[in-house]
Amino acid sequence: MKILITGGLGKTAEPLISLLLQNHYAITVLDISKENPLSLNGRVQIIQGDICDSETVKKATENIDVIIHLAVNVTNPKNAALSFQTNVFGTYNLLFHAIQNHVKKVLVASSAPVHMSKNLLALKQSNPNADYFCSPDNDFTYDLTKNIQELIVQNFSRTYHMDSLVLRLGHIVDGKAQTDLNGSPLSELMYCRGGWVCRYDVARAFLKGIEADFCGFHLFHIIGSYQASECFDLTLPKEIIGFECREHFVNY
Ligand SMILES: NC(=O)c1ccc[n+]([C@@H]2O[C@H](COP(=O)([O-])OP(=O)(O)OC[C@H]3O[C@@H](n4cnc5c(N)ncnc54)[C@H](O)[C@@H]3O)[C@@H](O)[C@H]2O)c1
Structure with missing residues (x-):
């Protein structure tokens, strides 16, 4: 089975590729x-290119069975035009060519609003029909483009009968090393506390997504922290793809 990983040189991809x-x-x-940075030469094929470029994506998606879509504009998040170009148009371009090239399954990394965990219960109670909440701060454009990205996946999936999963990930940390992705100890990390997910659980979730037999569009929250079940439904991944996080950060 052939897998295409967009954004495969980023941090989330490293344990997934292993x-x-x-x-x-x-x-x-x-x-x-x-x-x-991952010294992947020889073990994986690397195409250096932009997910927004039609010819590049057309070629990259030929003979691919499953796409894992991780590419995102995080290098310059204040550049709203680049965020919309990469996160929104890039996703459209990728799925357009996925359909043309008969890709069987698409798995997409989205983002759970774990940075709002303190306000989330109150927000949910006052907006019972709302499914997604953008931050009111610097992350607004990132959140908005990720939410639009989910809608693009959902519509391609429903219209063209493509099997797809959107995984709304918590804030990714290293549960084995008990550090954040820059190597600082989790004991010092307050950002998104209660909404973390271990990078190795993220890798396992994508593997389950590849291997599981499911139909249509599904959206899951993939968050390990034990506190997360108060705000998020964490039961669906087990029900549909047989996945549960192993790391629950019980000491934090
Ligand atoms: N890191 C987290 O805590 C976290 C949390 C929730 C969701 N996510 C999601 O996980 C995914 C991966 O995030 P990450 O943290 O690994 O980011 P990252 O910046 O480490 O990796 C993103 C990769 O995308 C590549 N990229 C950027 N623009 C591109 C383009 N136009 N064409 C092709 N490649 C491009 C970058 O070069 C980079 O290698 C994203 O969708 C992100 O929204 C991450």
């Missing part, structure tokens, strides 16, 4: 970065 290689998947990475 896990997929252990499970003998053939991997192609499509990433705009000219660097190769």
Whole structure:
């Protein structure tokens, strides 16, 4: 089975690629970065290119069975035009070519509003029909584009009968090392406390998404912190793809 990972040179992709290689998947990475921080040469095919470029994506999606879509504008989040270009148009472009090239399944990393955990219960009570909440601060554009990205996946999936999963991830940390992704101890991390997910659980969730037999569009919250069940429905991943987080950050 051939897997295309967009944004495959980023932080989320690293343990995922290791896990997929252990499970003998053939991997192609499509990433705009000219660097190769993961030393992936020889073990995966790397296409240096932009998910917004039609020809690049057309070629990259040929003969692919499953796409894992991780590419995102985080390098310059204040550049709203680039965020809409990458996160919104890039997702449209990718799914357009996925349909043209008969890709069987698309798995997309989205973002759970874990940075709002203190206000989330109150927000949910006052907006019972709302499904997604954007931050009112610097993350507003990022959140908004991620929410639009989910809608794009949902509509492609329903219209063209494409099987797809949107995984709304909590704030990703390293549960084995008990650090954030920059190596600082979790004991010092207050950001999104109660809404963390271990990077190795994220990798396992995508693997389950590849291997599980499901139909249509599904959206899950993938958050490990034990406090998260107060605000998020965490039962669906187990029900539909047989996935549960292992790391629950019980000491934090
Ligand atoms: N890191 C977290 O805590 C977190 C939390 C929730 C959701 N997510 C989601 O996980 C996914 C991956 O995030 P990450 O933290 O690994 O980010 P990252 O910045 O480490 O990786 C993103 C990758 O996308 C690439 N990229 C950017 N623009 C591109 C383009 N136009 N074409 C091709 N490649 C492009 C970058 O070069 C980079 O390698 C994103 O969808 C993000 O929204 C991350």
